[in-house]
Amino acid sequence: MVAVQAKDDMAGLRRVLDEEGKVVPGAEVPNIPEEDLVRIFETLLTVRVMDERMMRLQRQGRLGFYMKAIGEEATALAVYALRGDDWVFPSYREHGAWFWRGYSIESYINQLFGNVDDPVKGRQMPVHHSASEINMVSISSPVGTQIPQAVGTAQAMAIEGTDRCALTFFGEGTSSTGEFHVAMNFAGVARAPVIFLLRNNGWAISVPREKQTAAKTFASKAVGYGMPGVRVDGNDVLAVVKATEEAAERARAGDGPTLIEAVTYRVQGHSSSDDPSAYRDPDEPSEWELRDPVNRYRAYLKSRGIWSESLETEITERLNERITKAIEHATTAAMPDRETLFEDVYESMPWHIAEQRDALLSQPPVKSPHGH
Amino acid sequence: MATMNIIQAVNSALHIEMARESKVVVLGEDVGKFGGVFRATSGLYDQFGPDRVIDTPLAEGGIIGSAIGMALYGMRPVPEIQFADFIFPAFDQIVNELAKFRYRSGGQYPCPVVIRTPYGGGIRGGHYHSQSPESMFAHVAGLQVVIPSTPADAKGLLLSCLRQNDPVLFMEPKRIYRAARGEVDEGDTTIPLGKANVVREGEHCTLIAYGAMLSVIEEAANKAAEQGIRCEVIDLRTLVPFDVETLIASVKKTGRAVVVHEAPRTCGYGAELVASICERAMEYLEAPIQRVTGFDTPFPYVLEHEYLPNADRVLGAVRETLEW
Known part of the structure; x- marks a missing residue:
């Protein structure tokens, strides 16, 4: 094990795969059909290829802003353990969760361009x-707001008498917010069928995890709210899936919420707007690359005789081609008409908004300074 | 018809809607067995059970946050914030989440949460049980703000709120919770949102208020009438979106207006009313519009009777408009 910023975080983690992608002796491997194993691989690659392509567009000045998930792709696959009628309240770095559940590459890229x-x-x-x-809920920028909302949805599912559950993603920095604690407490008291998936990627923009909590682990916070707290290797897809499956089972059985701390690492910046060399040891990411979730999973598939060079090339080429087409469309498609600015504030437009719309429409259009 | 106070009227609306629509749930602090500190949810727990009448842990952000999650999923939650003064821990959930979900999701996620909260002074509650924060919420795109002043309106407006698909802040004037009594239809009668009520017609000056201040302007109108001044009295009922047509029609007739609220003056809701009237009926105005409001101070304790607008202050403002 290499010495890294979060080395203490690595102790005692639940794992299915070791760093070479071999099954850890005694580990319980989740029962995943082979076609799903391939689809998971494709989802991981989708995120990686997408991030690389979108970041390039951002650096070329063609895309305003982007957030990569590199190094953290495996945690988002927690949603493998869910059913379609379960709900997900994501944060902003779980691209794989969207793709796994069927959000298209085209929609993803169209959203980035707002066309x-x-x-x-x-x-x-x-x-x-x-x-x-x-059932993927709209993302907002203020962190943690989605956590009590996920609890409310889970409560509604239980009130309705279904065996559905809700899962919410957030980062370790978000565990410092009031919303996290309030939501954990509400869920514990109500025994709500909800899964809290805390992505401990070591960094909240420039602030290391040590400055978010004095507790030894984030999972330990579960104790105070009367629910189990589980720590898994967040770079091990199979461990993440296994832990989430168990949490979902508990939720469906009426046994209440679970906090899962998935320990991973934010290999690059928080977003396209920051340069991590300004605030952390430049060697840290390269050490973490040894635990790269895609490499580990690839090695596992290889050992199962599922992976081949040609399979990966086929997937990557197909993805790249589809992304290229989607970019072409997204960058040439029209922007929304300006009257849409006033729609969906309410179900029907009240007089004062209609009046403001009419006033705007009576003026000549304003050219966007951002070139669209 | 039955004689009810505002609490009984609110309670009646909740009973009717919970019986009619199984998706309606009530949640908040003390709303369950106890029936709410003001008794507005009395009897609901016994009739509809703990799944639909939920005593929550004591955290407003959690009450509104979880209510949002319920609404996104398709329920019709009616969270109670025990006092409007305590609403601010939930401000982010209300402003950035509840009010924005429909818009930010491109119309995918409507969020019909009706937040009930008692507001206002006059109950010897000091700063933290007396405030009127309506203008802070009226400023929030995506939210509606409704404030009844009578039992019949409380019931009819609340039923309307519960049957539309956008978030509402329903503020209940606790000073007159029990004092305001009136005839209320025991059945299922709604009152439309966005429509003001012309409580009394007059031609000399238009008095505009909402909530507990309605009785203040009515008293002022009575006193004015003794002096031969006939005031038109308008109960706004809905602050967002407000009934601009009724206001403008009245001011065109009277040429004068006094706007009254107990919240502080600066950037208070009255400022919006004054501006809107000036924009649309400037040429009809015989005098500057007067505002009678609380002061730009924290809400006081022993001196609240000095702080709160009363009929004499309103009458003084009416005279100013007449003598200008």
Whole structure:
């Protein structure tokens, strides 16, 4: 084990795969059919290829803003353990959760550009997706707001008498917010069928995890709210899936919430707007690359005889081709008409907003300073 | 018809809607067995059970946050914030989440939460049981703000709030919770949102208020009438979106207006009313519009009777408009 910033965090983690992708002796391997194993691999690659392509666009000045998930792709696959009728309240770095549940590459890229085909109609910054048809809830920027909302949805599911559950993603920095504690407490008291998936990636923009809590682990916070806290290797897809499956089972059985701390690492900046060399040891990421979730999973698939060079090439080429087409469309598609600015504030437009709309429409259009 | 106070009227609306629509749930602090500190949810727990009448832990952000999650999923939550003064831990959930979900999701996620909260002074509650924060919420795109002043309105407006698909802050004037009594339809009668009520017609000056201040302007109108001044009295009922047509029609007739609220003056809701009237009926105005409001101070304890607008202050403002 290499000495890294979060080395204490690595002790006692639940794992299925070791750093070479071999099954850890005695580990319980989740029962995943082979076609799903391949689909998981494709999802991980989708995120990696997408991030690389979108970041390039951002650096070329063609995309305003982007957030990468590199190094953290495996944690988002917690959603493998869910059913389609379960709900997900994401943060902004779980791209794989969207793709796994069926959000298209085209919708993803249209959202980044806010064009007429953006599912949220150009109303939000890049990576703030929403897809009600797959029960993925609209993302907001203030961290932690989604956590009590997930609890409320879970409570509603229980009130309705279903065996559905809700899962919410957030980072370790978010565990410092009041919303986290309030939500954990509400969930514990109500025994709500909810899964709290804390992505401990070591950094909240420039602030290391040690400055978020004096507790030894984030999972230990579960104790105070009367629920189990589980720590898994967040770079081990199979361990993340296994832990989430167990949490979902508890939720469905009426046994209440679970906090899962998935320990991972933010290999690059928080977003396209920051340079991590300004605030952390430049050697730290390279040490973490040894635990790269995609490499480990690839090695596992290889050992199972599922992976081949040609399979990966086929997937990557197909993805790249589809992404290229989607970029072409997204960058040439029209922007939303300016009257849409006034829609969806309320179900029907009240007089004062209609009046403001009419006033704007009576003026000549204003050219966007951002070139669209 | 039955004689009810505002609490009984609110309670009646909740009973009717919970019986009619199984998706309606009530949640908040002490709303369950105890029936709420003001008794507005009395009897609901016994009739509808702990799944639909939920005593929550004591945290407003959690009450509103979880209510939002319920609404996104398709329920019709009616959270109670015990006093409007305590609403601020939930401010982010209300402003950035509840009010924005429909818009930011491109219309995918409506969020019909009706937040009930008692507000206002006059109960010897000091700063933390007396404030009127309506203008802070009226400023929030995506939210509606409704404030009844009578039992019949409390019931009819609340039923309307519960049957539309956008978030509402329903502020209940606790000073007159029990004092205001009136005839209320025991059945299922709604009152439309966004419509003001012309309580009394007059041609000399328009008095505009909402909530507990309605009785103050009515008293002022009575006193004015003794001096031969006939005031038109308007109960706004809905602050967002407010009934601009009724206001403008009245001011065009009277040429004068006095706007009254107990919240502080600066950036208070009255400022919006004054501006809107000036924009639309400037040429009809015989005098500057007067504001009678609380002061730009924290809400006091022993001196609240000095702080709160009363009929004499309103009458003084009416005279100013007439003598200008």
